[in-house]
Amino acid sequence: MNKKIRNYLLAGNVLTFLLCLALLFTGSLQVLGRALYDYNQQTTMTHQPNEDIIVIEIDQESLDLIGTFPWPRDIYIPLLEQIAGAKAIGFDITFTTKSEDPAVDQAFAAELAKHNNVIIPSYAEMENFFRKETKVKKDELVKGQALYKPIPEIAAASQTAHINALLDEDGAIRRTWLMLDTPEGPIPSMAYKMAEMAGANVQNFLTDNPQAEIPIKYNSTTKDFMSIPFYMVVNGEVPPETFQDRIVLIGFAAAGTDAHPTPVDNHMYLVYAHANIIDQLLRHEKIAITDQWYVLLLMLVIMVCSVWVTWRTKTVTSIALHFLGTVALLGGQWLLYSSTLHHFDVIYPLVALWLVYVVNLAVKTFFEMKQKQFITKQFGRYLSPELVKEIAKSDAELPLGGVNKELTILFLDIRGFTPLSEKLKPEEIVDFLNMMFDMITNQVLANKGTIDKFIGDAAMVLFNAPLDVADHEYCAVKTAHEIQNGMKSVQAHILQKYGVEVSIGIGINTGNVVVGNIGSYLRVDYTAIGDAVNTAARIESNASANQILVSEETYRRTKDFFHYRDVGEKQMKGKSEAIRLYEVVDFLAAPR
Known part of the structure; x- marks a missing residue:
């Protein structure tokens, strides 16, 4: 809980306590107290x-x-x-x-x-x-x-x-x-x-x-x-x-x-x-009537318990516990009266219970909404707007830990970046990367991809995670094709301004990976790991400037939508067998 939330919480609960004090010592709820007293009389x-x-x-x-x-x-x-x-x-x-x-x-x-x-x-x-x-x-x-x-x-x-x-x-x-x-x-x-x-x-x-x-x-x-x-x-x-x-x-x-x-x-x-x-x-x-100071003490205890329950449990659970507390207070005071003729006016503690709960739930909901909006805004930088809306609409939590899932993984790397960086000032390098990654991000999000991470002048993109994406293989290849098309204007601008040619090499692979929130309790990243990820990275390292290479699995699933050229088998580092690769030449048609 951050300082801002604590301040709101403290202010809200102090005001609620003062309101409860005013209600208690002015007898404002005496009508309800009398009704409870009369009920005890009638039922005993x-x-x-x-x-x-x-x-x-x-x-x-x-x-x-x-x-x-x-x-x-x-x-x-x-x-x-x-x-x-x-x-x-x-x-x-x-x-x-x-x-x-x-x-x-x-x-x-x-x-x-x-x-x-x-x-x-x-x-x-x-x-x-x-x-x-x-x-x-x-x-x-x-x-x-x-x-x-x-x-x-x-x-x-x-x-x-x-x-x-x-x-x-x-x-x-x-x-x-x-x-x-x-x-x-x-x-x-x-x-x-x-x-x-x-x-x-x-x-x-x-x-x-x-x-x-x-x-x-x-x-x-x-x-x-x-x-x-x-x-x-x-x-x-x-x-x-x-x-x-x-x-x-x-x-x-x-x-x-x-x-x-x-x-x-x-x-x-x-x-x-x-x-x-x-x-x-x-x-x-x-008949003994409980002194107001004991009523006040119970109010304080109840308020503390209500705050703890509200912030430590889910809303449904907290509502159930507050209703259970209400029943316990009403039932307890009746048992006390029926067995000892001791009347404990629990109306004020009950009002304190629900007032504190409403105030704390309002504060909690307000900050949860703000946090949700913040996360949606931030996550929107990595996911397509459609995916963000689906996640928010479904109210589904991203699973902690990893799950086995079939993904299409895209790796890309900016070629010619090293000679360019030698000619640029640090701030110009940052501006260049921002311009490049802005173009790349727009294409990824438009095709329902998830930007896993930017690594220097390279990027890793996932398709079909965290939510399912139909035809994720097609979306990945289409993204790569549109990125290469978008690079044409960037290349011309950089060549004219700095006299350096830049390009992008892209590698794509489809396969089963472990995807989810992976890391330690101090630091967690949403990412994918596995052989299919490593293979996609190796394919990208084999791609030359302006080239898109895909694995045989990705090719098999998208050959009806793109024109490919077979570039033969390539021996990958860490692989015992060579992998056949295909180069994307042109776009043919979209899936029906």
Whole structure:
């Protein structure tokens, strides 16, 4: 990885990390976090609330039979008589105003005075009432601005607790205050008070949480609790033994009455929210929320892993690994929650995972495209444009190492170069070679050849590599013929300017070779090696000025396209047998 890529990578990842920090500490993805939290609640519900919890519903049928609410308060007297054997009785109804008939209030208060297990609730006015939120300092009870209590007669004859609902910004109830600080002192929630009255050890809920705010663990929906219509209890249709030593809640369950969304129900009557909290306290279940600093630590680890995977693996593999990581994070947090009630919000780590991946993949793709364009441009100097396009289009990699393949190899050498170089300045020699090789290169590329290398005043050209070329023998001979034709104007120019004759001798052979990326891990060249290559070089050394010599194999394959002259057998250096050679005289026709 070069310095430029590292700089882009560093800048991109730093900006991504800062963006993730901003998202985390501003809570911008809280909606997704809540959705994940709600999913955990929904999928881990037992649907088996404590069997001692009973809800007496003020339902639509009771309203139809008894009349429009509010009812006369003496209607609750037979109710209390029926459920007197309960351990705890909680009204999710406020009695903050006096009745038109004071005697009714007195009668209700007198009945309440007979029982020491009845809670008539109060509620506190909060400082940010309209936002449904309250700013709280660490280790400090939530502060209420005012406390609205039952009328004095009723308050004096009953126990009290608050029924404030803690709403999140989406209106859902996910948390509760077990204790509120009011101008008249701390006051417990009704659920906390009822669980305590039922004999549950709930003190440590406050010890572990000085602010007295806890997440609610919803184990049940409305339908899971034992519920009885109000009118049935008042009419004596339910035996009093049903309520013996039980926890009884009385509240609304009619359309249009007090209800809010919860993680497990889009429309839960608040009396059932109290029932769930009581059930949670009796089970002694506590939901732990992971601190943001641990979330941040996981984000950092994930970002580092994402960068490594993106740059060390192929794109398909990296995508698969990122999806696997996503599944692991979501599945892992669910297993953690379901087994320990520990909620780890992985939304921010997941966003960090994919943001980092997208940024790094974009940088990687950008530089790979630039590298591909560079390679295409550079390779275009050696291959024909058609071959370069085919390689790019096929997205095929040139194989590492060598492969056996039949090629036609062309060697050429500039004759007369030595006497010419003696008359030229160094820069003029370079200009001359560039002019010569420019003409040669144009002819090679036009005929789908690959320039293997330039060696001083000589060149080696391959046909049929790296991609297959139909009639590669014909292409090689045609290239040689066109190079010799192109030399005519060059020869005239050099002769006139420097008084020296230059020419080219060309040798061509067809045969099996080893072709590919050959060399060491420090230096690799794409080239061809083998006896057929050596033979082509030997044929070129036997060619005289302006002559094209081909081997018998090349001749056999191209004799229908070119006019040849048999020049007889030649003994080649390193060869035990002589090789018959043919000189190209003229072009006849192209293959059909």
